[in-house]
Amino acid sequence: MPTVTIDDIQVEVEQGATILDAANKAGVWIPTLCHHPAVTPQATCRICMVELDRGEWKQLVTACNYPVRRDITVSVSGDNAVKARRGVMEFMLARAPDNEQLKAIAGRMGVDSTPWPTVTVAQRDCILCGLCTAVCDEVLGLAAIGFSGRGVDRAVAAPFRQAPDDCIACGACQAVCPVGTIQLRLHEDTDEIEISPFKARAKLRKCEQCGARVVSEPTAAEALKNVNVDWEKIRNLAKLCPKCRRIRAAESLAATASGTPTKEMTR
Template sequence: MITLNIDGYELKAEKGQTILQVARENGIDIPALCYHEALEPYGACRLCIVEISKGGRSRIVASCLYPAEDGLEVKTSSPKVIENRKTILELLLAKCSKNKVIRELACQMGIEQSRFKPEYQEDEDCIVCGLCVRVCEQVVGVSAISLVSRGTSKHPAPPFHEPAAMCIGCGSCYYVCPTGAIKMEERGDRRIIHNWKVEFKLKKCQVCGNYWAPEQQLDYIAKKWNLPQGFFDICPNCK
């Protein structure tokens, strides 16, 4: 067991846990947009920065990546952390000036306007946190999309910006996106994911008649788990 101090509280942690995990487990809020407990931490948004001190030296680190250590002192909202976090939010606001999530976070920190002017496309929703790409690879196991291009042009996309041939329409990328950047809709018996230029036929439940999941996704699961034919003819609600 490790003992560290976060915001004045002496807390216990397991070896291998990050500062963010320990803080959240103990009800200490640290903002983070690119973190998801089911995925490997990535440190993209940098909102989760904290100030750590050990042996008389202090520095700013991303709490989603930094491991809990014995004797570590952590401050989640010191003046230095707040100043840096505000700058990060201003940069996000410059890129996604109309996004509700970013605006609300900025507002909570007292930021109405960004000092920075974007030199690229304005009014985006994507903060390039990579959650969509990571969930597709690490949880779904498909890797239908990736982060393409560099610097300020970096963004998630299917190979060659063509319709995502590997996509099974599961929608995990849509559900995990923290800023609503992925546009997915269902129209009748179809699911459309606009960002990846794909459309899927939905399976109809033989009992209630509702369309409940993309046929392609169900075929993928059935094959992966060697399920018998007709396993998905009835939706989970009717089973």
């Protein structure tokens, strides 16, 4: 197994593990934003830059996707690495100057302000890390959103910056957004969920028993499509929220034990 010397701490890692894996093992903190175990390392945000010692020369590399194939020496706390990461953070703060999650990471990195003019166009607060697009593409296979525009106008959006046709309003992009820019908005009047800022809206499925809003209709349809079970047998359970489903299943079990048919069994 190759050895990674990281800020003078030596750790052995599996062949092909990343510098970030090694840092985690060594207990050395490297900030990350676009990194998530559910998707392939993107190295889009560049906040995880470290300095790789190549002997005669040194090189800044992104820790999240740099594979360790042999013994290497890496500096996380050296001047060059720290300066590079701080520079990236200053650009991000220009896009999201008031974002509390980002400010917390910036504070830990020793960055408390940005010298750059702040972005004032639509999608302010998005740091363009691309984690949402990666999840939508790699995990869901939908690619409902992607990057659009250039420079300060660059944004994550659906084609033509319209509401995305392919979005099923699953909320996965919201769940992984590291700075909380993507929001789920409930429209009580229409029983719809909106994925903001993408303007995607979908009807919510309601529990047949208690009326609780469970999941968007297209997400439920997509989930049922991908699960290889006989839904005919349990179709009534699929119409319930998790809580009512547990109650119905318990009733069903009790009835089976006592020999009394339940609502579920008589349908």
